[in-house]
Amino acid sequence: MDEIRRSKLISTYRDGLLEDTLPFWIKHCVDREHGGFMMSLDRDGTVIDTDKGVWQQGRFTWLLGELYNNVEQRPEWLELAKHGAQFLDDHCFDPRDGRMWFHVTRDGKPIRKRRYAFSESFAAIAFGELAKATGDQRYAERAKRTFQRFIDHNLDPQGTDPKFTDTRPLRGLGFPMITIATAQELRESIDLPEANEWIDRSIDDIRQFHLKEDIQCVMETVGSSGEIIDHFDGRTLNPGHAIEGAWFIMLEGKLRGDGELIRTGCQMLDWMWQRGWDPQNGGMLYFVDVNGLPVQEYWHDMKFWWPQNESIIATLCASLLTSDPKYERWHRMIHDWTYSHFPDADHGEWFGYLHRDGSLSSTLKGNFWKGPFHLPRMQLVCWQLLAESSE
């Protein structure tokens, strides 16, 4: 990558993060009356639903702590991270079983708990950053305990009706992937003792059960022994999700100096780029069928913001780690397509939901799934990777 493009990209990512994404959210989402963050925003930042998604409370708290610990010790960021952690503590755990809610009212009354436990993974990394930022061991204990709850519930769910019978047990890519990212964060923030063990175990699971060399594919959902399930659920691929997993593994390889891990991550990217890139309109499709058959999910061919974010990170990461010009080309393709369709020139930040052809489907800036997470994480990780590589 030439120096001019590198420096232009750094400023795109860094300035986008610090002067657009972050100010947009800080200005509009902080709830000074009831604590926490209201993330359901229309394009101009108007709150259109005061309910609070618990994932988002943890994710924004994590981001603020991550920025404080790694970018600059701005008191505002630390204050807001504590504000988020306080709401998590006060309202997001069910005292009856210690599990976390998924959806609460503005003032923290519970609306919904899910069968799975991803609220816990995001809260854990939020508490971890606060432990590092403040040196307060109570945050570190909270982070460890919440990580353990995430692990325990996913391995052996208690107190919830299973969604499916045991006729056809399935294994999803989500749990090992999120475990890698969560353990990576907690290793960095609180030096979690079992982090490497969980990362190794999760990468092994992905390699053993989800990577299919013969068909060049990362399967999102497989049978309990990794067999391909020839039904809608089993055939449905989520290329953006697999590509997110790819860069988690590449970065692990980079950190450990392990070329095998980098090759695994690049292989996942190679396979899923081929399957997910939309040759007709550009951008990454949401779902595709492993055999090219129709997908049952209605939004399969829409362009969501986050698969583009993950693909931008993964292609940049692969480009910098391998110097293979293919990855620089891919990074340019996905970066340019994404930046020409998602940013909102009028009100800042990005739209989240486009039709296949790139036209706008919804003006929503945030909801239970879109918030200050994938976009600012992409901006931060890409800025960091480029800055390191030019040192």
Added chain:
Amino acid sequence: MDEIRRSKLISTYRDGLLEDTLPFWIKHCVDREHGGFMMSLDRDGTVIDTDKGVWQQGRFTWLLGELYNNVEQRPEWLELAKHGAQFLDDHCFDPRDGRMWFHVTRDGKPIRKRRYAFSESFAAIAFGELAKATGDQRYAERAKRTFQRFIDHNLDPQGTDPKFTDTRPLRGLGFPMITIATAQELRESIDLPEANEWIDRSIDDIRQFHLKEDIQCVMETVGSSGEIIDHFDGRTLNPGHAIEGAWFIMLEGKLRGDGELIRTGCQMLDWMWQRGWDPQNGGMLYFVDVNGLPVQEYWHDMKFWWPQNESIIATLCASLLTSDPKYERWHRMIHDWTYSHFPDADHGEWFGYLHRDGSLSSTLKGNFWKGPFHLPRMQLVCWQLLAESSE
């Protein structure tokens, strides 16, 4: 409506039903090996998922019985209806609690049960038609018992974790609407003694809780006292669904000679046509927000087949019952838009899923939701209404 258009429409609906829709499904979905029907078909009728949705088993069985009882006593239709009922009996009830499954394997092993009980409503009307067709009282008993299970579980769910806490109790349009249609069918097929009582009660509930004169709207989901809930779920309207309810109530008014019911149904249609018709591209949108805000569901602006089917029935029904020329105009708009976008000229039957602009999103002809139900019901009801009106 002039006689030429009427007779052209009759042949469109009747011939579409008898020469296109029905042969497509009979040719492709009948499972002679394991019983029941495989409905997950690609555009040419290829089975792409052998799993069986229980709703669809009941719905197609009902349709076959309905045609046998009301159109022509074709032995093939009766044989296939019995074939469907046999699979329902053999594999679709959970012996542990008497509730029905939602999703089973090709050979009838259970995969999933839902928290709600709509499998029961469709199975009940299927058994009802078979009772009428065969005179066999065992089918009638089965119909009554299954209807009672549908009612009981919806009023007082047992043995399922509720999806939400009791912080914000909600009331949906689905239960009273499906209760009306189910009771109407069972009144006709087995003369269900409590049918009128359930229909009256359900119409009262819809009037009391869901119809909002002041804002000219049918609310899909309200609080337990009918209050509007100013959050995503509460603001989300489903115009095609409300319009389906509108024609159930119009037909009840027609049957009883009750002008008030006809006016209620027309009012529901008037309000929701204004909210659901897409002035930009034509056709009925899937979801819209009561205040014009963004909707959270990703497929909100797609054009699904069934809201168009329901709108075709409701506008025709209103036109024939009131002679208001507005309804004939609306019927022409929705009929013409739908027939110019959904039918598959190459392989017959209709596509189910279009983008907002009418372009194809998926080639699927069937899945757990699309099968031989909304389209053939529209063809049958519209044919019958037009034929009666020209007598």
